[in-house]
Amino acid sequence: MENVISLWHSTGLYNFTGGQAFMMLVGFLLLYLAIKKNFEPLLLLPIGFGAILSNIPVAGIAEEGGLLYYLYFGIKAGIFPLLIFMGVGAMTDFGPMLANPKTLILGAAAQFGIFASLLGALALNAIPGFEFTLKDAAAIGIIGGADGPTAIYVASKLAPDLLGAIAVAAYSYMALVPLIQPPIMRALTTEAERKIEMKQMRAVSKTEKIVFPLMLLLLTILLLPSAAPLIGMFALGNLMNACGVVERLSQTAQNELINIVTIFLGLSVGSKLSAEAFLQVQTLGVLALGAIAFAIGTAAGVIMAKIMNRFSDTPINPLIGAAGVSAVPMAARVANKIGLESNPHNFLLMHAMGPNVAGVIGSAVAAGVLLSLIK
Amino acid sequence: MENVISLWHSTGLYNFTGGQAFMMLVGFLLLYLAIKKNFEPLLLLPIGFGAILSNIPVAGIAEEGGLLYYLYFGIKAGIFPLLIFMGVGAMTDFGPMLANPKTLILGAAAQFGIFASLLGALALNAIPGFEFTLKDAAAIGIIGGADGPTAIYVASKLAPDLLGAIAVAAYSYMALVPLIQPPIMRALTTEAERKIEMKQMRAVSKTEKIVFPLMLLLLTILLLPSAAPLIGMFALGNLMNACGVVERLSQTAQNELINIVTIFLGLSVGSKLSAEAFLQVQTLGVLALGAIAFAIGTAAGVIMAKIMNRFSDTPINPLIGAAGVSAVPMAARVANKIGLESNPHNFLLMHAMGPNVAGVIGSAVAAGVLLSLIK
Amino acid sequence: MENVISLWHSTGLYNFTGGQAFMMLVGFLLLYLAIKKNFEPLLLLPIGFGAILSNIPVAGIAEEGGLLYYLYFGIKAGIFPLLIFMGVGAMTDFGPMLANPKTLILGAAAQFGIFASLLGALALNAIPGFEFTLKDAAAIGIIGGADGPTAIYVASKLAPDLLGAIAVAAYSYMALVPLIQPPIMRALTTEAERKIEMKQMRAVSKTEKIVFPLMLLLLTILLLPSAAPLIGMFALGNLMNACGVVERLSQTAQNELINIVTIFLGLSVGSKLSAEAFLQVQTLGVLALGAIAFAIGTAAGVIMAKIMNRFSDTPINPLIGAAGVSAVPMAARVANKIGLESNPHNFLLMHAMGPNVAGVIGSAVAAGVLLSLIK
Amino acid sequence: MTELIGSGVELMLVGMGIVFVFLAMLVVAIKTMASLVQRYFPEPPAAAVVVPVTTANKTDKATIAAISAAVHQYRSKN
Amino acid sequence: MTELIGSGVELMLVGMGIVFVFLAMLVVAIKTMASLVQRYFPEPPAAAVVVPVTTANKTDKATIAAISAAVHQYRSKN
Amino acid sequence: MTELIGSGVELMLVGMGIVFVFLAMLVVAIKTMASLVQRYFPEPPAAAVVVPVTTANKTDKATIAAISAAVHQYRSKN
């Protein structure tokens, strides 16, 4: 009898708090979005599952001694996002960007979304209930970088409490890029602009692809060493792939290693979706500001592309500016699709890949600035 | 000369203790069973090798600062068994069980072996030399779950000193299922019963396979959160495989990740095969009780199947009850083989897979009960 | 304005020290050698990159809390070199050595390079500026083992400060084997000796290949337990491959696992290439002695092969003695190539593989002696 | 000693009880789920495998196709 | 509050400035690099890659080709 | 200093001694093992010959082994 009572006292039903139940629903919602809506499933499925696991009463999976507690160390120490960034680097082809380097400027412009939403977060403090510090605001702004590992890395350094909400927002909006971007892109461009065909790109030599990551690293070292962990690991992965002499390391970095780390990272991020941290009015702010960041970044990229088109000797289709937010390769595909609607013979995909990968560099640079200036 | 003497004093020959030598023999025996007798070689080979390495005098491979000391942390923290369980989940097809859910009851019945041998361990205390605590008894009983990661997980929490013996017993008896089960199955069934043909199963939709792991997790959360780490990771692996949208994570979980963790887990389990811990009369008790647990579990499964066959509207071949102990997929194959002996047109394999995978859930539930009630 | 100044103060340009700049050049040089000259790129690329990352001012990637700081734990604890050795063991075929066991003696002779350069390091102390301890000298000598993981393992135990220089020297000279060895081989042999054709080898059974790693381990345990971690993990990998029943573990050990660990090990070794540790006159000593160690090892192997040829009933081509330094499989290929120059019908490759893999055992044994005798 | 055996017996009764209750509830849950799925999300048993797999991994497939196309293009270009 | 906003505005100006300066310098660096490479290490677009790749990664290439063949085979079978 | 050199010389003598003794014992052990295996566990040379002789293309073999392992693994799984 004693046992039965003690067993009843150890059930989830007896111990549930409303917050835990709600966060589990959030977890199931993320699983639904991942599986049924195909929202960045590689990340949102483990994140959603981690949210469920960490909110189970009694089990203590995210508390000291639990699995997610140990895995979270990989985020706290910055190991997981950096290893993922290495794998992403190994998967990235800088060819289109090297063929048309001025598209880098589009990748710079789109980072405006980061700083605009940073400012937005600070402005939200005017509303009672919001009390974002500068660190919080910077971590929220980085959602606008549209780059998962960068967002997680920055949030884990500046605002670990917001990490769950920030990661969820970042990956959700990346999945929503095909919905968020097109109206903005259409509103800011004329039909004539969308019809612009771009010049065939030159071929990029293997040497250039090998030298580029080293050059990128060198510039980072000289100017912005606080971005060196992110850009360094990205450049390492890219170099491993480009140089062709360590093929087996490159393959492992972009397959098994990134897969293992993705499972662990997703679960650990999910473990930050606790009721105390997530069920705050601040979370609504994070979600709203994240969407704004994506929208502003898209607009900034398109407008910059329009300006460049005016002054450039070769035509630039403004649609490819939207790809500057990164969200590789989704944003480039969106640019291609909108371009095809106006001109069925206009394939913008490769042209949009330039600003797209430049956006990854751009947001890593922005992350370095934030990490360096905000103490 | 000094060097030569100091060298002689540093040889294994000079430093060997009888216990270490004996444990090394145990290690070599395990290697022999793994390689020549094909006894669960994926686990018993690393376990045997770990036993040898950890009993080398002077080298201190399992002592602080040694490789196995560090690897063992993965067991102490529960990380390795849970990651293996995730991989096993990704490899498990619940289709046959979902097509015929009442076979779950067989997976429940076969867990009787766990509790019977728990009781047996306590009864053994009547014999001088045995002093099993309730925790020890529970850890021994879980051998009857016929599921390696579950046994290791429970033993690492309740009785780390017995971990080596328990893991060895669990994997050895799983390998011996084709010898242990058939006589019991034949003794408890009539020729007519063994000839029973079962109805062709219905097809199970993909949606059911996706919903099931979530439903299983939900029930665990509500009723038995102490089983949530085990069942949660199992459900995660299963969901990753069933949902089809994270194929690369699922493949990594059931290949490279489980392989890496298996090597580490095996070596670390082997490091618990030290002379002090293993060369106890208790170990004989563990080995004997483990065998009893398998036998009783098998019998309970068969008897329950006979009872169900009496009351069921569709015929149930009692042989498939034996598969309820889990030992996937060996026990299901044994049921199939014994069935074919009596009726060469009777393919029970798929029907036995239902109770077989149900047994995995059953022993994880039993583990949850033990972990929850024994403090 | 304040921000701009603070940003300038946080640039690499402002914070660079001469030492850091120099070490970065060393890192870039290693990348150049790896990518353009194909010098052991699997190791020298990550090592070079690690050298660059760890010398970035401000970023602190190799300091407490940085990525390379955490990764370095895997070397400090001996985990990475041992896991790599397991993978190397899984890739090693002892067949040629088992077919012709007396070639093991060649693998023994070539270890003379280790002890000669150990002595050389102590002699260098006569020159002001050099102050090598016995531990330092032993760690330097092990470069002559021509075996990366063994050198890193020993250096991490005896002389962590020299680890960077030792690892770089070991891998560089392994890459330079086709340049270092031929002149020595030609100088010590006559044209007639180089023309010697060797007898076709006998076939080696699978049983022998399974028993050998266990026998090797047993001998190590009895005589030299201090070599047991290295030889144990090597034997484990070899056994996993030879036994054929744990194919999936063996494949993972020699592919994904070794690749992951190679990336981590390389980066961590690179993190030991700091200005303070590397920019010492001692480093020049390490580099010089390493080259001498390779040369003496080669000579000792060739001379021993000449002696054996005189007393053996079957002819032995002295060139295969050079393969005894290990540097698998480069040294065996060099022996084959030089042999072909003198006799275009003389294929020495398989005959040279015997001393080649024996050299791996030989240097692990030498490592055990050093670790055991030097306190 | 007897007390310990008593705890063991109690543990056995409670434990087997929980295991049966849990798995029995799972049986009910599975049956309910199956009928709900068959009513609201019916899948033609044959097509069931073919259709969802292709839709589900569409992006992965597309990605792989795109990547391999890119690789081929890259190789032919260089 | 206003002070915080002030910091934010400053951060935005400095931050976007750095991002633009950094990427603009990268543009210059890439262009310089491209012209240097094309002058001193010209590669005939077709052959350039074929030769070094085949010598350096011969085995890796073969491995990848074999694996991708196996994967295709596997897919077509399943 | 001289003392250190002395230790070094001693280390060299002992070290090379151990290395030779160890590998010489291994030679004896291998020969004993080989004759025991050939007497008590003889294997038809047909299968054995193929493996060591072709080690020249070790990588190709390894590749094939890896692929066939992968294929087997796939098959056993599916």
Ligand code: NA
């Ligand atoms: Na970005």
Ligand code: NA
């Ligand atoms: Na079970």
Ligand code: NA
């Ligand atoms: Na060697």
